[in-house]
Amino acid sequence: MQAFYGLKEDAVVRAIKPVGFQDTRRAIWSQEALDIAAQEKDNPIEVIITLRGGERFSPFGGQMTEKAWKNQGNAHERVFDKILKNVSSRPLNANFMPEIGVVTVKLKHSELVKLYKDADPRILHISVNQPIxxxxxxxxxxxxxxxxxxxxxxxxxxxxxxxxxxxxxxxxxxxxxxxxxxxxxxxxxxxxxxxxxxxxxxxxxxxxxxxxxxxxxxxxxxxxxxxxxxxxxxxxxxxxxxxxxxxxxxxxxxxxxxxxxxxxxxxxxxxxxxxxxxxxxxxxxxxxxxxxxxxxxxxxxxxxxxxxxxxxxxxxxxxxxxxxxxxxxxxxxxxxxxxxxxxxxxxxxxxxxxxxxxxxxxxxxxxxxxxxxxxxxxxxxxxxxxxxxxxxxxxxxxxxxxxxxxxxxxxxxxxxxxxxxxxxxxxxxxxxxxxxxxxxxxxxxxxxxxxxxxxxxxxxxxxxxxxxxxxxxxxxxxxxxxxxx
Incomplete structure (x- = not known):
C-alpha cells in the first residue's frame, strides 16, 4: 500500500496524460493573420504557432521531470518540422521554443493559406507576432x-x-x-x-x-x-x-x-x-x-x-x-x-x-x-x-x-x-x-x-x-x- 501511494504521488507518473486524453479547448486560427498576409502578398509576415500540450505543470499532473520536459520539446520540434515542411519548400528561419510548443516563423500568404487548409489538430493557436x-x-x-x-x-x-x-x-x-x-x-x-x-x-x-x-x-x-x-x-x-x-x-x-x-x-x-x-x-x-x-x-x-x-x-x-x-x-x-x-x-x-x-x-x-x-x-x-x-x-x-x-x-x-x-x-x-x-x-x-x-x-x-x-x-x-x- 505504501508503495502504491508512493507511485501515485511520483512526479513522473503524475505528469503522464491518460490514454485517450483529449484537449477540448477550441483552436484559434487568426483571420487577422490571413488578412495581413494577403495585404503583404509575397512579403512574409511573422506568425506565432502554439501547439497543444506545452504545459509543464498542472495541479493534477504535477511537475514534469527534466527528462520528460526535454522529451516533450523533442516531440514538439518534430511536429513543427513536419508542419512547416508541408507548407513551404524554401528555407524557413524559425525561432523554436520547443518545450512549451511555440515557434515564430515568417510565412508568405500562400504558405499561410496552405497551413490553414491543412488544419493540423495539434495546433492550438496561430496569431501575428505584433505588440502585446x-x-x-x-x-x-x-x-x-x-x-x-x-x-x-x-x-x-x-x-x-x-x-x-x-x-x-x-x-x-x-x-x-x-x-x-x-x-x-x-x-x-x-x-x-x-x-x-x-x-x-x-x-x-x-x-x-x-x-x-x-x-x-x-x-x-x-x-x-x-x-x-x-x-x-x-x-x-x-x-x-x-x-x-x-x-x-x-x-x-x-x-x-x-x-x-x-x-x-x-x-x-x-x-x-x-x-x-x-x-x-x-x-x-x-x-x-x-x-x-x-x-x-x-x-x-x-x-x-x-x-x-x-x-x-x-x-x-x-x-x-x-x-x-x-x-x-x-x-x-x-x-x-x-x-x-x-x-x-x-x-x-x-x-x-x-x-x-x-x-x-x-x-x-x-x-x-x-x-x-x-x-x-x-x-x-x-x-x-x-x-x-x-x-x-x-x-x-x-x-x-x-x-x-x-x-x-x-x-x-x-x-x-x-x-x-x-x-x-x-x-x-x-x-x-x-x-x-x-x-x-x-x-x-x-x-x-x-x-x-x-x-x-x-x-x-x-x-x-x-x-x-x-x-x-x-x-x-x-x-x-x-x-x-
Whole structure:
C-alpha cells in the first residue's frame, strides 16, 4: 500500500496524460493573420504557432521531470518540422521554443493559406507576432509605509527582481549598491526584426536576440527613443537604492538591497521623429522561457520575483485571457508553478473600461497591480481593476504617479504615471517579504499582504450619483501598506 501511494504521488507518473486524453479547448486560427498576409502578398509576415500540450505543470499532473520536459520539446520540434515542411519548400528561419510548443516563423500568404487548409489538430493557436504592449507609464514609498520596513532591516537583501521591460540603464546612480557598483547582475535582450520593427539587441542572432544570454550591456535601452526610459524608471521604483551624493534622503525604491536582472524585450519602430519601443509577444515569451529555464535550478523560487510593467493597447480583457494568449500563458504558468511570483500592471484604460485588465495581467494567477494617487486613498482614474470574480490571482493597488530614474544622464529622474509604476511597488514588496521569511511560498506571501500588508480601499464614489460612471467601483480593493512592526 505504501508503495502504491508512493507511485501515485511520483512526479513522473503524475505528469503522464491518460490514454485517450483529449484537449477540448477550441483552436484559434487568426483571420487577422490571413488578412495581413494577403495585404503583404509575397512579403512574409511573422506568425506565432502554439501547439497543444506545452504545459509543464498542472495541479493534477504535477511537475514534469527534466527528462520528460526535454522529451516533450523533442516531440514538439518534430511536429513543427513536419508542419512547416508541408507548407513551404524554401528555407524557413524559425525561432523554436520547443518545450512549451511555440515557434515564430515568417510565412508568405500562400504558405499561410496552405497551413490553414491543412488544419493540423495539434495546433492550438496561430496569431501575428505584433505588440502585446507599448510600455505604460509612474511613486511614493512613504504612501505604502516602506520606511517602517526599512527601519527594521527589511530591504530585500539577497533577492533578485527580474524586470522585463524596455531595458535598464545599468550605470544610473540610483541603481548602485552603495559601493559604486551596479545592482544589475544579469542582462538579456530579446527583440524581433519583423515587418516595420527593428531589433537593436547587441550581437544579435538571426532571431534578433543577443547572444550569449547574459551578454553584458545587452539590456541597455536605446537612445533617441521616445519611451525607452520606461524600464529604467520602473527599476528605480522596484529596487533603487538611496544615494545621498546625488539624491535627497529617502529617495529609493521599495526593495533597495535587491539585485536587478534586466531583460530588454523592445522591438523598435520609427515614427518619423524618433524610435518607439514595442514589446512583441514572441519576444516576451522568449524572455519568460529563459526565466523558466533558469527556474529549474534548486531553490530558484526563493530568490526571484518577476515584474512585467506591460499592458495591451486595447481596453483590456473582461475575463481571463489564457486562451487568447496560450504561448504567454504557458510560459507564465510554468514560472508560477515553480513558486516565483509574477506581477503585472493592470492597465491604463480605466477611464473607458475599469472592469477590464490589460495583457498579460489578465492571465490566470498573475498578481495584478492597480494604481492609487495622492495619499493612497484615491484610485488612479486611468487604472484598470477587473471584476474580481472574472480573474484568478490577487489585485493590489500601489502609487501610480512617481518620480524615479530615467535615462538621459546617470542622475536623470522624471515623473511618469500609470499602473506600470504601481507594479514595481508590488514586486518590490514581494521581494522584501521573501527576504524576511526565507522559503515563504507565493501563496503565503500573498495571504500576508492581503491580511496584514494592505488596507481596504472603498471608492468613495460607489454610491454617489454625482460621480461619473468611470469613478464608480462597487468592489472593495486592497492597497499595499506596511503595518507597524
Amino acid at each position: 504592449a507599448e510600455p505604460l507609464l509612474s511613486q511614493s514609498t512613504s504612501v505604502i509605509n516602506m520606511p517602517e520596513a526599512w527601519s527594521h532591516g527589511y530591504t530585500a537583501a539577497g533577492q533578485n527582481i527580474i524586470i522585463i521591460d524596455t531595458g535598464v540603464r545599468s550605470d544610473h546612480r540610483l541603481l548602485e549598491n552603495g559601493s559604486g557598483q551596479s545592482k544589475v547582475v544579469f542582462e538579456a535582450c530579446f527583440a524581433s526584426d519583423s515587418g516595420s520593427y527593428t531589433s537593436f539587441c547587441p550581437n544579435k542572432d538571426a532571431n534578433g536576440d543577443s547572444q550569449p544570454l547574459g551578454l553584458v550591456g545587452s539590456a541597455q535601452p536605446l537612445s533617441n527613443c521616445g519611451n525607452c526610459g520606461h524600464g529604467t524608471h520602473v527599476t528605480g521604483i522596484a529596487a533603487g537604492k538611496e544615494n545621498l551624493t546625488y539624491f535627497s534622503s529617502g529617495f529609493q525604491g521599495v526593495a533597495p538591497d535587491a539585485n536587478i536582472v534586466a531583460v530588454n524585450v523592445s522591438s523598435h519602430r520609427w515614427n518619423g521623429i524618433e524610435w518607439r519601443a514595442n514589446n512583441l509577444t514572441a519576444d516576451v515569451v522568449a524572455a519568460l522561457e529563459a526565466v523558466e529555464d533558469a527556474s529549474t535550478a534548486e531553490n530558484f523560487y526563493q530568490y526571484y520575483t518577476v515584474n512585467m510593467s506591460l499592458g495591451g493597447n486595447t481596453f483590456g480583457d473582461s475575463q481571463s485571457c489564457d486562451l487568447s494568449e496560450p504561448a504567454m500563458t504557458n510560459a507564465i504558468q510554468n514560472i508560477i508553478s515553480r513558486g516565483v511570483p509574477v506581477i503585472a500592471s493592470a492597465g491604463n484604460q480605466g477611464l473607458v473600461r475599469r472592469d477590464r485588465v490589460g495583457r498579460p495581467g489578465c492571465i490566470s494567477n498573475v498578481i495584478r497591480a492597480g494604481g492609487v494617487v495622492g495619499d493612497g486613498s484615491i484610485i488612479y482614474d486611468a487604472s484598470n481593476l477587473g471584476t474580481p470574480s472574472n480573474f484568478s490571482g490577487p489585485l493590489f493597488l500601489a502609487p501610480a504617479i512617481v518620480e524615479s530614474s530615467d535615462t538621459e544622464t546617470r542622475t536623470d529622474v522624471s515623473y511618469k504615471d500609470g499602473t506600470s509604476m504601481s507594479a514595481p511597488h508590488v514586486a518590490g514588496l514581494y521581494a522584501v517579504i521573501k527576504a524576511a521569511a526565507p522559503g515563504i511560498s507565493t501563496n503565503d506571501a500573498t495571504a500576508w499582504i492581503d491580511s496584514e500588508g494592505s488596507v481596504s480601499l472603498v471608492n468613495p464614489c460607489v454610491d454617489n450619483t454625482n460621480c461619473s460612471p468611470e469613478e464608480r467601483w462597487p468592489h472593495t480593493v486592497k492597497r499595499i501598506h506596511i503595518p507597524s512592526l
